[in-house]
Amino acid sequence: MSRSWLYVLPAIIYAATFSILPMVLSLSLSFCNYNPGSGLFNFVGLNNYLDLFNLARFWNSLAVTFLFAASAITLELSLAFLISYLLSRETKLTKVARVALTIPFMLNPVAVSYDFKMIFDIDYGPLNFLLKKVGLPIIKWRTDFAFLTLLIVDAWQWVPFVSLVLLAGILSISPAIVESGKIDGASELQIFRYLIIPQVSNLITFLILFRLIELLKLFDIVYVLTGGGPGISTETIALFLYVTALQSFNLGRASAASVILLIFAIILGLMLMRVMRRR
């Protein structure tokens, strides 16, 4: 082995210790029953998986996660298209807006969730106050509209990110393409729809996969804002895993769920890599 490996090897070993080792452990544990309290440890074959597949709460968490991901991505991409279109011109105002857009997704998600918990508060929150002011009925955001509430908070954090990525894609398109459309007499909207969107289609695929992968991890805002409730109606797969592993201490079942989650992540990851390598 040449000396050049000494540069990359520490990082590779470090990363492998924290990824491959636990993944192998997750997989092995998914075939066992283990209770750290009593020390009970035995091989149970596929029982954890069968147990998991019979568990409505597991299917619920998968449904919540993917339904939320689908809604969030649709909403975020639509709004981001509008915003990136509005900001594609260079004015003082759009420059200020671009700086503002960099902020939300960098902020601490737990603090942001608490912030929105106040904003959505039934009695003292500014949002219901506004609704009352304009004569609308107040809304029990976090209980009656838990899913929507989470969607709004996620959109507040991530629409800016999606918009900025799309905007960067739009701005990298050669002005000649837009110019040729103008000469042919296309309206601004037609130019956007038929000339610009096809140019960024690769980027859209990237964004969908990127957000999907991030949304598989969805935990923080759910934990603070709804706790997975009412009932388990907003319990995501990450929250289900947390409860199963660290509250019920059903480590075998949690490991089986981990393996399923890993399979989803790996499939999406491979798709993302293909998109990225194509560039």
Place this chain on the structure above:
Amino acid sequence: MRKQIRLNTLEIVQAIIIVVIILVILFPIYWLLITSLKTAISATSNVPTFIPFIDFQPSFESYEYLTSIRAAEVVKCLKNSILSSLFSASISIGLGIFAGYGLARFQYKKWKNEDIGFWFLSLRILPPAAVLVPYYLIFNFLRMLDNLLTISLLYAFLNLPITVWMIWSAFQAIPKEIEEAASIDGCTSSQILLKISLPLAKTSIAMAFLLAFVFSWNEFFLTMSLTYEQAKTLPVFIAAATTSPRGVNWSVMSAISLFAIIPPLIVAIAAQRYILKALTFGAIRA
């Protein structure tokens, strides 16, 4: 003439929408700030107030609470957040400098450089929930639960893909000729790295450090799962306090939450040009 006017109305409508977007982004931050400046009683009055001095008399009650002896726990969590973020950012930058330099300057035969880079990238895809059980068992076995070192090492792992990629591309941007010249003058490869490449890439490395700091600072899922008391960080404290059934002191929690968003806010504005590139692994060249 009429067309001219119509165009202007369209531009005004667009400008109004942009202003609304900016306000929607800034309002929650503003709300956090003003709530922290209210008294505990006025923060939850029946009619919410919005403008200090006009709507309500600002008070430093919540900040006085935070500097009083009762806030020892908050101070501990703040200290934990700062220490673990600094430490983990240093580890991932240290490892990232060597790996990034190696990837930029050598051709690896068995695996291609690009493959190694994408392997690092793929680690970002790993959902922390999927490795929660093994982490818990491993650190329990090592008697390292509720330990600042444990969460720092984990943060460093989570940030490694970003730091490796950022530093790798920073080194790639340095012309090879500069290093070759140094090599002819008799510098060894480690001397070149230390004396020539590092100073040239220092801005990117500083930005990578800031981003790694913020992502560690924001981490919640694993920290909450693997700490109880001693190693609690700010997000863990905020989450526990604001989901407690005992009710929440809005102004005090707003002040604490403000602390939690200030470092990311500063970095978001300071590292603006690097953030998109880092988060999308160069899929975007902003």
